[in-house]
Amino acid sequence: MANDNAAAPHSAAGERVGVRAQTAPGRWDGVAVMPYKQTAEAPFQDVSRQLLFADPNLACEWRYFEVDEGGYSTLERHAHVHAVMIHRGHGRCLVGETISDVAQGDLVFIPPMTWHQFRANRGDCLGFLCVVNAARDRPQLPTADDLAELRKDERIADFIRTGGE
Amino acid sequence: MANDNAAAPHSAAGERVGVRAQTAPGRWDGVAVMPYKQTAEAPFQDVSRQLLFADPNLACEWRYFEVDEGGYSTLERHAHVHAVMIHRGHGRCLVGETISDVAQGDLVFIPPMTWHQFRANRGDCLGFLCVVNAARDRPQLPTADDLAELRKDERIADFIRTGGE
Numbered sequence: 001m002a003n004d005n006a007a008a009p010h011s012a013a014g015e016r017v018g019v020r021a022q023t024a025p026g027r028w029d030g031v032a033v034m035p036y037k038q039t040a041e042a043p044f045q046d047v048s049r050q051l052l053f054a055d056p057n058l059a060c061e062w063r064y065f066e067v068d069e070g071g072y073s074t075l076e077r078h079a080h081v082h083a084v085m086i087h088r089g090h091g092r093c094l095v096g097e098t099i100s101d102v103a104q105g106d107l108v109f110i111p112p113m114t115w116h117q118f119r120a121n122r123g124d125c126l127g128f129l130c131v132v133n134a135a136r137d138r139p140q141l142p143t144a145d146d147l148a149e150l151r152k153d154e155r156i157a158d159f160i161r162t163g164g165e
Numbered sequence: 166m167a168n169d170n171a172a173a174p175h176s177a178a179g180e181r182v183g184v185r186a187q188t189a190p191g192r193w194d195g196v197a198v199m200p201y202k203q204t205a206e207a208p209f210q211d212v213s214r215q216l217l218f219a220d221p222n223l224a225c226e227w228r229y230f231e232v233d234e235g236g237y238s239t240l241e242r243h244a245h246v247h248a249v250m251i252h253r254g255h256g257r258c259l260v261g262e263t264i265s266d267v268a269q270g271d272l273v274f275i276p277p278m279t280w281h282q283f284r285a286n287r288g289d290c291l292g293f294l295c296v297v298n299a300a301r302d303r304p305q306l307p308t309a310d311d312l313a314e315l316r317k318d319e320r321i322a323d324f325i326r327t328g329g330e
Contacts, residue, residue, distance in 0.1 A: 011274070011276040011277075015246075015273055015274045015276070016274060017260060017263075017275075017276050017279070018260040018261070018263050018265060018273065018274065019258070019260070019263075019267060019271055019272065019273050020272040020273075020274075021270075021272075022268075022270030022271050022272070023270070024264050025270070028270075028272055031272075052247035052248070052250070052272055053272070053274060053296065055246050055248070055274070055276075057246045057277065057298060058225060058246055058248055058297075059224040059225050059243060059294065059298045059300070060223060060224050060225040060296065060298075062248050062250075062296055067167065079223045080222060081176070081180075081220050081222055081223055083217070083218035083220070083227050085217070085227075085294070087270075093184070095182060095183040095184070096182065096183070098182075098183050098184075100183060100184040100232065102184060103187075104187070105186075105187030105190070105193075105252075106185070106186050106187050107184065107185040107186075107196075107218070108183065108184050108185075108186055109176070109180045109181060109182055109183065109185075109188070109218060109220070109255070110182075110248055110265040111176040111180070111182050111220075112176075112222065114182070114188055126215055129216065129250070129294075131223065131224060131225065131227055131296055132223075133223055133224045133225075134224070135224070164273070
């Protein structure tokens with residue numbers, strides 16, 4: 001009963017058939033670790049991205065993002081929704097006006113046009129799975145007016161990171 | 166910075182906004198544990214099902230299945246694909262003609278019309294996340310001829326469970 005992934009075929013769409021083992025926490029056999037963003041305009045810090053599943057038959061993409069200690073994902077919003085599960089580590093997230101502690105196994109749903117940002121706790125990383133519709137709009141960054149509005153809430157003002165820190 | 170999930174609103178689609186904590190391994194705040202199948206014809210043993218995310222904007226559904234010790238999912242195939250990540254425990258899975266050991270964190274891709282089945286190891290459970298297209302066909306069960314074909318491979322004959330055991 002050998003686990004013969006090495007000989008695993010690929011689907012028509014290119015997805016490798018069968019099992020891809022987790023070789024280390026947040027690392028998988030045959031899954032490349034990529035930059036979080038292609039665009040320099042979007043502020044973020046110490047985040048990596050991996051595409052776990054993107055088969056066209058799936059209608060969605062299943063990604064893995066890992067925020068290192070002190071890092072944060074981009075503060076953004078978009079019309080598409082995010083379905084998130086924390087895979088490893090501990091951190092906090094902003095969803096709309098709510099800041100929550102999150103840990104391995106927790107679920108996070110981000111509705112349309114809702115400001116959101118993930119941060120890793122001190123001395124820890126935050127790795128999370130994120131499923132999105134394959135057909136989706138581009139994220140929007142906050143304008144100066146958006147930031148002024150968000151910062152009216154002291155807790156949010158203290159939490160958010162926009163690259164100027 | 167309270168985690169005020171209790172006060173979390175719902176999206177238009179009904180998905181609860183923000184964080185739903187994992188309250189125990191494979192159990193989440195506000196997520197109901199449901200029967201695995203509605204139909205008695207499909208053979209399976211000791212499997213539960215939970216719907217983690219099913220927002221219409223997502224185009225897919227993110228489910229969690231848990232197979233208890235000695236249990237097995239239904240041996241089936243379908244035109245839609247399965248994107249799977251093992252969430253807890255240890256077991257084995259059949260994907261096409263390959264039987265693989267799987268453990269927490271491993272990825273499994275099941276292409277269209279490919280026979281597959283998950284089994285928990287002795288003394289362990291097997292909990293896995295499974296993302297599917299929201300628009301999908303009904304699973305097909307093996308006919309007597311299909312089973313005869315599958316059982317030509319001794320390893321597969323030994324592995325598969327069809328309710329007659």
